Amino acid sequence: MGDHDIAVLGVGMHPWGKWGRNFVEYGLVAARAALEDAGLEWGDIQFVSGADTIRNGYPGFVSGATFAQALGWQGAPVASSYAACASGATALNAARAQILGGLCDVALVVGADTTPKGFLAPTAGERGDDPDWLRFRLLGATNPTYFALYACRRMELFGATPADFAKVKVKNAAHGLANPNARYRKAVTEDEVMASPVVAEPLRLLDICATSDGAAAVVVSSLEYAQRRGAGGAVRVAAISTVTPSYPNAVIEMPDFATDSAAAVAAGPVTFRDAIAQGAYAEAGLGPDDLDLAEVYDLSTALELDWYENIGLCGPGEAEKLVHDGATTIGGRIPVNPSGGLACFGEAVPAQALAQVCEVAWQLRGAAGERQVEGARVGLTVNQGLFGHGSSVILAR
């Protein structure tokens, strides 16, 4: 355990779904659940760190203050972070910096979202200088378009097949069956995946995660504070990686039209997605062999397979074998997405990275019920936000 550890005193969620209510309501439910889990009162919280949503107007941009006001102003300083899908990890990192800097003892981190139906679209208005607007306008490149480019590449490089991708969905659906916070709790067969409509070749509807409403919250503290409260054995945050890419980033990323050019500077051997988990491993002094489970960002089934390699569970091209052999199923060598992942949750952008942290915390406490990974002591989350945001958290006990 390193010098940068903090304690996870409490975690909580509002169930994922398509509830159609204000995101603040969800955040409040998650925050109160995390406070109750921590055995703390709202008035005990010394810092509030919000993960922003950009689809819910001004309150979403100042989420730290929005949640603080909803819980009832009590004077605590706030911060609000936006890093796309990585917002939750960035907000957690802001809280950790306050704690490790000795500026506060205990902090509340909250992310919540209300999403529209269908594809995530750019924010409204005619914005010819915004690549996120332009990629829709000039290319019709939705998020699944990019996921499909990675999936097609994987098929070409490694001989992956749509059936391999479907196996990931089948596994995650089975994992999420008993998760009370998951939106989709229904077993899915490989045939059902393969029979669902094609969205972006080679990905079908059941290969791609939905967009959801939901919220997740975490109460974190210094180790000293945890000990004073008799929670010295609490799950710890051992690392938070919020790395950005290194130039030249040679893999096409949302929402870009092109990669960086490697004409003047050669691209290094480590891709951005590799660097995200490597940053967390380096900070924690741990490696892939130390993991008991991982929560990875399965925006698509194929992308989950990419993550296996990016976080070092196997070498390039070996991910299909892991899922075939059941290694990443609960009960296997290294269960991945025991929560059910985005396949069962759908994506609630600012809440999702925190939801990953909640799941790993429950797993390490042995409190994950029917989806428990036996004896789990170390877990990793990984995710990536568009515009170059890495997100990986290692939790340990």
Added chain:
Amino acid sequence: MTTKERVAAVDGWFTLDEANPRLLGNRCTRCGSYFFPKASAFCRNPSCDGTEFEEVPLSNRGTVWSFTTNHYAPPPPYVAADPFEPFSVAAVQLPEEKMVVLGQVADGVDPATMRVGDEVELVLGTLFEDDDHEYVVWKWKPTEGARSDG
């Protein structure tokens, strides 16, 4: 009027030369890094403090890095055909610039015939139309004999 005026869907990103269109990027005069869309004011190479760029036409041929076909209409600001027709998007590796550039695949290309590694060339195609104009954008089209490995 039987023909609508063909105008670029975005200004300054490509030439409207129907026979030999080129993407317009730029290159840092100090370190030689290419950018598309064009960089301005600052070079993104962290070891370069360049601030001046020369406009360059990018390679008009490259190889397919990956591709996909969208079967659902993207949301606005994309202007989808009505009724919607699936369209393909390719990520193309440019040899000289050592970068991958996205573009729609030219109309009429059957994606079932495309493969990663195929050679493609830049063409102009219609993105959408209104009463008076055809809005034109760059597209990638497989070359004759695109398949290098038969």
